[in-house]
Amino acid sequence: DxxxxxxxxxxxxxxxxxxxxxxxxxxxxxxxxxxxxxxGQGPQFIFQYYEEEExxxxxxxxxxxxxxxxxxxxxxxxxxxxLGDSALYLxxxxxxxxxxxYFGPGTRLTVL
Amino acid sequence: TQLLxxxxxxxxxxxxxxxxxxxxxxxxxxxxxxYRQEPGEGPVLLVTVVTGGEVKKLKRLTFQFGxxxxxxxxxxxxxxxxxxxxxxxxxxxxxxxxxxFFGTGTRLTVIP
Numbered sequence: 471d472x473x474x475x476x477x478x479x480x481x482x483x484x485x486x487x488x489x490x491x492x493x494x495x496x497x498x499x500x501x502x503x504x505x506x507x508x509x510g511q512g513p514q515f516i517f518q519y520y521e522e523e524e525x526x527x528x529x530x531x532x533x534x535x536x537x538x539x540x541x542x543x544x545x546x547x548x549x550x551x552x553l554g555d556s557a558l559y560l561x562x563x564x565x566x567x568x569x570x571x572y573f574g575p576g577t578r579l580t581v582l
Numbered sequence: 583t584q585l586l587x588x589x590x591x592x593x594x595x596x597x598x599x600x601x602x603x604x605x606x607x608x609x610x611x612x613x614x615x616x617y618r619q620e621p622g623e624g625p626v627l628l629v630t631v632v633t634g635g636e637v638k639k640l641k642r643l644t645f646q647f648g649x650x651x652x653x654x655x656x657x658x659x660x661x662x663x664x665x666x667x668x669x670x671x672x673x674x675x676x677x678x679x680x681x682x683f684f685g686t687g688t689r690l691t692v693i694p
Contacts, residue, residue: 474624503681512584512670512684513625526681560624562682570615571682573624 472497474574476561482580483551491546491577495563501525502544503571504536505560513560519544520566548579556581585609586671586685594691595661603656603688605671614647614654614673615682625670651676661692 475494483489495502501520505513515528519538538544542563548555558578562571586607595601605614613632617625629638631647631654638645642665644657654671671685 501680505684510687510689512586512588512672512687513682515681515683518681528681562624570627570630572627573617575622575624578622 474561474563474572476559476574476577478577479575480578480580482582484582485551485553487551487581488547488549489551489579491548491559491561491579492543493546493561493563493574494543495561496572499563499565499572500542501564501566502538502542503562503564504544504546505562506530507558507560507576509557516546551581553581555579584686585683586673588669588671588685588688590688591686592689592691594693597662597692597694598660601658601661601690603658603669603690605654605656605685607652607673609673610651610676611673612651612676614651614671616645616654616656617670617672619668619670619687625672658690661690663692663694666690666692 474496477492503518504516507513516530516534517527518525522538533549535547558576560576561574564571586605589604615630616628619625629645634649634651636647642659646655669688672682
């Protein structure tokens with residue numbers, strides 16, 4: 471049973487560029503959430519996708535956008551990258567409104 | 583301002599010692615979860631508590647949810663080097679929002 475997978479593992483970009491991160495949820499899950507974890511801090515909620523729509527959003531600017539595909543996989547897009555966007559980006563999946571979210575290994579984004 | 587505050591932020595103890603990590607908030611949560619995160623990996627769920635006053639045990643780990651569902655604690659008995667990691671509490675607000683709010687994290691190091 472495949473868990474949550476994310477790609478790429480690591481990514482280096484320069485300021486002003488755009489980036490797309492990808493996530494495949496755990497088998498049987500239909501809800502995907504994205505989190506940003508800065509070094510030494512707890513994850514911060516970015517947004518959640520369910521039935522291909524953004525269901526909920528945290529306190530992140532519009533530069534952060536996402537998408538969910540019919541197969542429940544998801545993408546996180548960040549435009550006009552800033553140095554402060556450097557972080558570990560985590561994807562989590564769950565089924566419907568159930569409590570337990572399973573996390574992927576994350577994508578480490580470095581913005582130079 | 584972080585919704586969930588954890589203390590201590592850092593903890594370094596000798597193998598065999600006991601420790602307690604605290605997770606506090608002024609908000610009420612419908613459920614609270616504890617995760618452990620290793621470097622370069624996503625958080626792994628340890629336990630979910632949903633009832634005020636609930637106590638759950640997982641081998642040498644004891645988790646408690648406060649009566650008012652605003653706080654939680656994690657107690658580790660006879661810590662082992664394998665317990666080393668970042669411990670995160672995370673909760674869902676009683677308002678019904680589906681996203682998790684994470685605590686600030688406690689970095690535990692158990693010295694052999």
